[in-house]
Amino acid sequence: LNVREGDMLTLFDGDGPSARVLAQLRGPQPRRRLLSSGPDLTLQFQAPPGPPNPGLGQGFVLHFKEVPRNDTCPELPPPEWGWRTASHGDLIRGTVLTYQCEPGYELLGSDILTCQWDLSWSAAPPACQKIMTCADPGEITNGHRTTSDAGFPVGSHVQYRCLPG
Numbered sequence: 001l002n003v004r005e006g007d008m009l010t011l012f013d014g015d016g017p018s019a020r021v022l023a024q025l026r027g028p029q030p031r032r033r034l035l036s037s038g039p040d041l042t043l044q045f046q047a048p049p050g051p052p053n054p055g056l057g058q059g060f061v062l063h064f065k066e067v068p069r070n071d072t073c074p075e076l077p078p079p080e081w082g083w084r085t086a087s088h089g090d091l092i093r094g095t096v097l098t099y100q101c102e103p104g105y106e107l108l109g110s111d112i113l114t115c116q117w118d119l120s121w122s123a124a125p126p127a128c129q130k131i132m133t134c135a136d137p138g139e140i141t142n143g144h145r146t147t148s149d150a151g152f153p154v155g156s157h158v159q160y161r162c163l164p165g
Helices: none
Strands: 008-012 021-026 042-046 082-086 096-101 105-108 112-114 127-130 143-147 158-162
Touching: 096 105
Parallel strands: none
Antiparallel strands: 008 021, 008 042, 082 096, 096 112, 105 127, 143 158
């Protein structure tokens, strides 16, 4: 983009000069890329009166092209020994991923991730880890228990017996 000394070009991110200003350029500018948030872009040209620039003609020359945009967060695979569900088919801003694990596995990390405005995920993807121990099932009143293993590893047995009477 070549803006002559004294010229000014204002680019608005939307339809009309009330939209957010993307850039205001004066004088010669290095080549730069500007990205709008939508399909509408408003350009406002201002040039001081004067003779045309030799070889350039009068007015402005502007070259532009549409470039493909990435409006999605990166794809995240389901965890091994688990699955994920998405609130939308495409991983657009605001999409919520919900993670769950197969029986016998527990989720390590956040079970809910959200695609944020900057197209990043709100947390790292979780993993499913094999459950190695069970919670203590507790004692009983008027009885006692015996366990096959200390710490209640998966596969251990707990036997309860009531006191006589």
